Amino acid sequence: MARTTDNASASATSANSSITNVAALANVSIATVSRVLSGKRTKDDDIARRVRAAAAHLNYSVNYAASALRSTVTNTIGLVIPTANDPFCAQLLDEIEPVIDVDSQQLLLGIGGDQATQIQRIESLVGRHVDGLIVLPAWGAYLSAELEHYASTLPIVQVGGRRCSFRTSMVSVDENAAMEIVIGHLAERGIASVAYMAGKEISFESAELFTMFHTQVRAHHLNTEAEWNKFGDRSVQRGFDCAMRLFSEPLVQPEAVVCADDAIAFGVMVALHSLGLRVPEDVLVVGYNDSPIARTTMPPLTSVRPPFKQIVSEALRLLNDGPDNPAHISLAPQLIVRESTNCQR
Amino acid sequence: MARTTDNASASATSANSSITNVAALANVSIATVSRVLSGKRTKDDDIARRVRAAAAHLNYSVNYAASALRSTVTNTIGLVIPTANDPFCAQLLDEIEPVIDVDSQQLLLGIGGDQATQIQRIESLVGRHVDGLIVLPAWGAYLSAELEHYASTLPIVQVGGRRCSFRTSMVSVDENAAMEIVIGHLAERGIASVAYMAGKEISFESAELFTMFHTQVRAHHLNTEAEWNKFGDRSVQRGFDCAMRLFSEPLVQPEAVVCADDAIAFGVMVALHSLGLRVPEDVLVVGYNDSPIARTTMPPLTSVRPPFKQIVSEALRLLNDGPDNPAHISLAPQLIVRESTNCQR
């Protein structure tokens, strides 16, 4: 073999080498090449090695279009998200892509911030014959009907959002467990009272969490007040405003604040700081989503971390199980304890 | 026509209707159907209308696998990014996906945080025969050789990162213009001295910007000190630490701080706040990237906004031009002026 020309010939043939070339070089039929490379021929004899060597030498890779046409498997999964500018979506993206790719599959991405756009993206991806579909519904988007419509054709997993029918699969964070862990943690720290800055009022999930908050507060014999616990958006500004109102009164104040999002928690911490209150000595603060920013606040923020790895692996497992085995899976998150709650009463 | 059964028959045939069915229903040949639906036949006579009606009735959509197999156009473009957890990447994603999709194209996403992974993703996508490739190199990744290797086969656009050869296309933010705009803005505000918190020292771009900073400072007759201007990472913590050191000394202090990232600026603002210095009354602060967080800081942060829309449209234009017309395009950003610099001296 002429070592110095290996690279040159490889790069020269990289574009136009098909299974036929490999078969010719390995001195076998294309059927054998197909079987060896797709793993349908387990033996590892001389033939198999010759085929693999030829494929490597020609820098051969299967033509997915031809493969998909013949076998109706595209080695492609579709992912629909509302936006990349959201810590949950972004972390899920970073977690899911590498896992997809090891399977020599690829990720077809659709972004849609509202119901109409998401439905459009779903239809686009179904038209592409993706092998499976993972959907993170946008806030307030009801995709159940749409998803159910394709559920018989295609394995579909909804991640988070409103609970859907049992004809489609679903993976979600166990928010009740989250609340239990958070309140339990605060109770362990010895605090006596706690406030809650919830998510959007319109959301069913927010309401449910709100209820769970009160259940857990009672269970741990903590105190809370109606005017401490408000619905609102998930912004820094909202956390700031709420905390300013809450802590500038000379009346009774909570010893801890639980937030439905890290951004809110962040605003709360800034407000506390400008009021001269210390975190965690005077007030403990807990966030949600464990966004990258939680690690870099002053002090670092204790936050609920959604089980991204598990969400991804369960979602992919459900996709592999096919469209006929739908299931609803709820996964408990983890509390990442940092400085913002590191203070024993 | 039986209106009530339209939906039922459409959904029933949605899965298994090919060009042959459409041709039969429209009473033309499959070739004509192909031409009408792909727009290669401009006339809008009775035949065209019959074809479209038949396609709509059967809920037909082209099989991209078959189309790709025959025509070597996959209607797919590949995008490689280092991570979704970065404001620049996330905003570019949100900007690019809708523009791709209107062209009935799709986005194949690859994520790789280092050089090796990114190369792997690029090869994966090339293996998928994407029609074009957009690459955002990871920090410190040198992909020029890899990209150049495929540049003859495939239109490739590099976005940002180290300058590449003229055999591949490139779209980047004009950082010099950015610095000019920023320093010009501060000079207009009447400040006399300014500090700069640069990006990573290893980066060529950082060094270049560092030089540009000094050029602009001189041009506007402002003052700066060597110990004010440091390289460092793009984190909140870094901004906080640097600002604490800088502003806790009773010596001469800058009236403005320019940061290479919003996160740094954020840390600076927190530090100033805890030192009792007001923004913008005592110190003006400018960030970079106009991440969503810039809108929600207290006060809202003046920040350099990369021209995402233009980056996307230029990148797609270069992809459309094919692999034989590479170009390097540099786009001036925009300064989004907010409260953090809203103070005349």
Add this chain to the structure above:
DNA sequence: TTGTACGCGTTATCAG
């Protein structure tokens, strides 16, 4: 076990 031959759904080619 291996090879031959067919067909997947589409677009390109060419003759009418």
Add this chain to the structure above:
DNA sequence: CTGATAACGCGTACAA
């Protein structure tokens, strides 16, 4: 401008 037909590259039933 239209229609018939070949060809794209691969997987697999069937024959050897």
